[in-house]
Amino acid sequence: MNRRPILALLVAGALAAGSLAACSQGAQEPERKEIVFSILSAESQASAEKDWTPFLADMSKALGRPVKAFYGSNYTALIEAMRFKQTDLGWFTNQSGLEAVRRADGVVFARSVNPSGVDGYEAVIIVRKGSGLTLDRILSCDRTLNFGMGDPKSTSGTLAPMTYLFAPRKIDPAACFKTVRSSNHETNLFSVAGGLLDAATNNTASMERLGLLGTDIARKTMGNVEIVWRSPRIPEDPIVRRRDLDPKLAAQIADFMFAYGVGDTPEAARQRAVLDKIQTLPFKAANDSHLLPVREMEATGQLIEARNRKDAPAEQKAQAALAEIARERAALPK
Structure with missing residues (x-):
């Protein structure tokens, strides 16, 4: 039996395996020069880009490297992007931030601050003003109402109303209402104001932000809705980064964010105007206890x-x- 071909095959196989291992190790985590910041584009990506571009440009200048945005239409997309290391940090809700920590090896390092100066916000149930629809009627579960829930990963749109309102009363929304539609806060707000939904979840922060726009459609929308239920106060949103970010880079990002908009200089005032567009006061430091x-x-x-x-x-x-x-x-x- 000629063993040479077999031996040659074994050697070639070992060399190939070694080459693959070397390639695997070498390509395990190629350093990405750019930073990717994930953002929920609740209304439209074009609208989000307009508001976020100045902030990301300032971050890029401070870090000395490109900072790109990753826009997702729902929080699951943002969580998965961080999980597969397509993004480095992002703005999440509390519930989606918790999922990012659990599933994407994220860590909370900062939080937003409500522009109103009141820390935290409330989940709410809204109805069309003048409809006569009360909370008791909503909870009667006669399957005649069209109801709007939030993103499944939304704290105020789903978790808070389920925890504080529906679950204690043994109510399953799917069995309670004629239809249940899951969407973002803005869509639910406009749908209730326009009579497309009888009631929906929302939150006081989203409603305040719309009211601050001062446009005709914003005034008309806010004038057409009223709140029939409020949750206990919910903490502000967390900013989550990948836990495995280079510590030096993570520190640079934190330094930039905690100094941005702070102080009484003209530049700080300009930065606060940028932050106003993304609807926060200067960011504050936080950690996983925020969750x-x-x-x-x-x-x-x-x-x-x-x-x-x-x-x-x-x-x-x-x-x-x-x-x-x-x-x-x-x-x-x-």
Whole structure:
């Protein structure tokens, strides 16, 4: 038996495997010169680009490298983009930020600040003004109403109303209303104002932002809706970055964001005008403890649902999650 061809094949195979391993290691994480910032384009990408371009241009100048935007129409797209390292940091809601931390190895390092100066916001249920539609009627579940929920990963559009309003009353929106449509806050607001939906979830921050526009359509829309339910106050939105970012780069990004718009110089005033377009005051530092309230909201909803189903293991799991959240909160610096 001639072993030479076999030996040659084995050697060639080993060399090929070694080459592939070397290529794999060499191409494992090619350094991307540009920074990619993910942004939800709730209304349209063109509108988001107009508001965000000046801020990203200033960031690019400060970091000495290109900073690009990744626009997504929903939060799942933003989470997946970070998960597959197509983006480096982004503005999330609390619930989607929690998902980015869990699934995309993200870390909270900053948070937005409400331009009104009031920290936090509330989830709300809105109806068309003059419709006579009350919260009791909405919760009667007679399957005659068309209802709008938020993005499934939206804190105020889905998680808060489910946790604080529907779950405690054992209400499944899909079985309660004639139709349930999931969309962003702006679409739900215009749909209720225009009579396309009877009621919908929203939040006070989105409504305030629309009111500040001062356009005829904004005034007409805000004049055509009213709030029939409010949630407890929800923390401001987190800014999440990839945990594996180069520490030096992560520090440069943080330095830029926490200095931007701060001070009484003409340049700081210009920067605050830029921040006003993206609807925040100067950013503040934060960490993963920022997500404790949304984790508590999530676990509370799971506990209520488990009790409604009489599911003892699920109830114990939710109680354990709440106990862990309480321990983490107690350990925070006072």
